[in-house]
Amino acid sequence: MTDPVFKRLAILGIGLIGSSIARAAAETGAAETIALWDRDADVRAEATELGLGQVAASGQEAVRGADCVILCVPVGALGEVTGAVASALAPGAILTDVGSVKTAAAAAMAAAAPDGVFVIPGHPIAGTEASGPAAGFATLFTGAWHILTPPPDSADTAGSAEALAALSGFWTRLGARVETMDAERHDRVLAITSHLPHLIAFNIVATAYDMERVDEQDVVKYSAGGFRDFTRIAASDPTMWRDVFLANKDAVLETLGRFSEDLAALQRAIRWGDGDALFQEFTRARRIRKAIIDAGMDSAEVNFGRDKPPPT
Ligand code: NAP
Numbered sequence: 001m002t003d004p005v006f007k008r009l010a011i012l013g014i015g016l017i018g019s020s021i022a023r024a025a026a027e028t029g030a031a032e033t034i035a036l037w038d039r040d041a042d043v044r045a046e047a048t049e050l051g052l053g054q055v056a057a058s059g060q061e062a063v064r065g066a067d068c069v070i071l072c073v074p075v076g077a078l079g080e081v082t083g084a085v086a087s088a089l090a091p092g093a094i095l096t097d098v099g100s101v102k103t104a105a106a107a108a109m110a111a112a113a114p115d116g117v118f119v120i121p122g123h124p125i126a127g128t129e130a131s132g133p134a135a136g137f138a139t140l141f142t143g144a145w146h147i148l149t150p151p152p153d154s155a156d157t158a159g160s161a162e163a164l165a166a167l168s169g170f171w172t173r174l175g176a177r178v179e180t181m182d183a184e185r186h187d188r189v190l191a192i193t194s195h196l197p198h199l200i201a202f203n204i205v206a207t208a209y210d211m212e213r214v215d216e217q218d219v220v221k222y223s224a225g226g227f228r229d230f231t232r233i234a235a236s237d238p239t240m241w242r243d244v245f246l247a248n249k250d251a252v253l254e255t256l257g258r259f260s261e262d263l264a265a266l267q268r269a270i271r272w273g274d275g276d277a278l279f280q281e282f283t284r285a286r287r288i289r290k291a292i293i294d295a296g297m298d299s300a301e302v303n304f305g306r307d308k309p310p311p312t
Contacts, residue, residue, distance in 0.1 A: 002029065002173075004029055004030060004031050004032040005031065005068075005166060005173055006030065006031045006066075006067045006068040006170060007031070007032045007033065008031070008035060008065050008067055008068075009025055009030075009033070009034050009035070009066060009069075010056075010062040010063045010066035010068070010070070011034065011035070011036045011053070011062075011069075011070050012036075012037050012038075012069065012070070012071050012073065012085070013039075013071060013072035013073035014037075014038040014044070014046075014055075014072070014133045015038075015043075015072060015136075016130055016131055016132065016135045016136050017072045017124065017127065017136070018038075018072030018133075018136070019047065019052055019132075019133040019134075019135070020140040020141070021098075022034050022036060022047075022052040022053050023136055023137060023138035024139070024140065024141055024174040025170075025174065026053065028174060030170050030173040031170075034052070034054065035055075035063075036053045036056065036062060037057075037058065037062035038133075043133055046134065047133050052133065059084050059085040059088075060087070061088075063085045063090075063093075064088045066089075066090065067090070067092070067093055067094065068093065068094045068166070068167070068170065069085070069094070069096070070098065071095070071098070072097070074239050074242075074243040075099040075100065075243040075247045077243075078105050078108040079109070080112075082095065082112035083112040087114070089117050090117075091116035092118070092159065094117075094120060094166065094167055095109060095113050095117050095118065095120070096119075096121060096122045096148075096167060097109060097122060098122060099121070099123060100190065100194065100248075101190070101243075101244055102123060102149045102183035102187055103183040103186075103187050103247075103248075104248070106119070106149060106151060106183050109121065118157075118160055118164075119154075120148055120154075122149070122167070123146070123149075123190075124141055124144060124145075124171075124176060125147065125194075126140050126141050126176075128140075129235040131237045139175065141176040142175035143175060143296070144175075145177050145178075145179055146177065147180075147186055148167060148168065148171075148179070148180045148181075149181060149182060149183040150164050150180065164180070168180075187248050188251045188254075190248070191252045191254070192255045195248055195252050195255070196255050196256060196259060197233065198234075198236060198241055199245070199252070199256070200230075201230040201231075201234040202234050204227070204234075205230055205231055205234040
């Protein structure tokens with residue numbers, strides 16, 4: 001096996017993403033030692049039972065001597081968790097995260113991290129709607145993008161290029177495709193590709209649920225595949241998503257404004273019986289789906305390759 005990228009990797013927060021990193025790092029030999037910590041004692045016990053690594057009794061104990069620390073907690077908790085371990089971080093250590101919003105993550109970690117630590121925010125574009133240490137799996141990052149957003153002012157700092165190369169090498173070893181971009185661009189892109197779709201899913205599921213109660217319609221019982229797919233997305237962790245919308249407020253509101261205008265245009269086309277407009281829009285959408293499949297970002301199989309039809 002090739003040499004480990006890091007001698008001691010510390011993972012704080014043993015949920016879906018943290019436990020998946022631990023599994024992938026162990027399987028690929030990307031870290032010699034894997035130390036983990038979670039604020040919840042039951043989760044720490046579960047992680048020990050699952051054999052995810054050396055489970056520490058405190059965050060400080062986990063990060064002591066680590067050359068890389070990955071924060072796998074909701075975006076709103078990044079500042080607090082960084083502050084709690086700051087005095088135990090080794091000079092020259094890399095501090096990164098997996099949060100879904102990067103401008104806020106960078107600011108929170110940079111404000112709380114001590115000098116001499118390389119803060120390099122990151123975001124794996126991989127996940128599921130499940131939470132907790134049992135939900136993780138080693139292949140989660142295989143073939144997925146991992147976006148790193150190193151602060152622009154770090155480029156001139158001695159050692160920062162080496163730190164960025166080491167972190168890129170780590171994620172590449174886990175099977176990810178690494179891309180570097182500025183945090184603002186990340187947040188604008190993810191607002192439309194991830195954050196808005198989640199907001200729509202949360203909203204449509206809530207609307208359908210309310211309709212069922214008010215009109216006594218069996219919306220949920222007779223939901224076809226389309227609605228079922230929204231319910232999967234809407235089952236995602238509420239804390240994580242609350243933090244995403246609070247932290248990426250501007251980009252999400254801008255994107256939501258554009259979306260509302262486009263939705264109003266479709267509404268008008270339906271009202272006035274403008275079939276051509278509807279057909280054109282749906283044809284364009286279908287082309288985008290094809291481009292996603294051609295880029296290898298999703299399965300070409302009908303109904304995502306599910307073998308069972310939606311239950312009736
Ligand atoms: P998860 O399975 O719910 O795990 C979240 C972890 O954060 C748990 O260990 C939780 O502790 C801990 N935590 C929550 N609030 C905390 C606080 N205030 N202080 C300290 N620890 C706290 O969630 P996840 O999916 O792994 O998400 C973790 C991060 O990954 C989030 O920042 C999210 O934006 C990002 N992310 C998620 C996905 C996805 O699809 N799920 C994809 C890419 C990136 P407890 O054990 O006490 O609950």
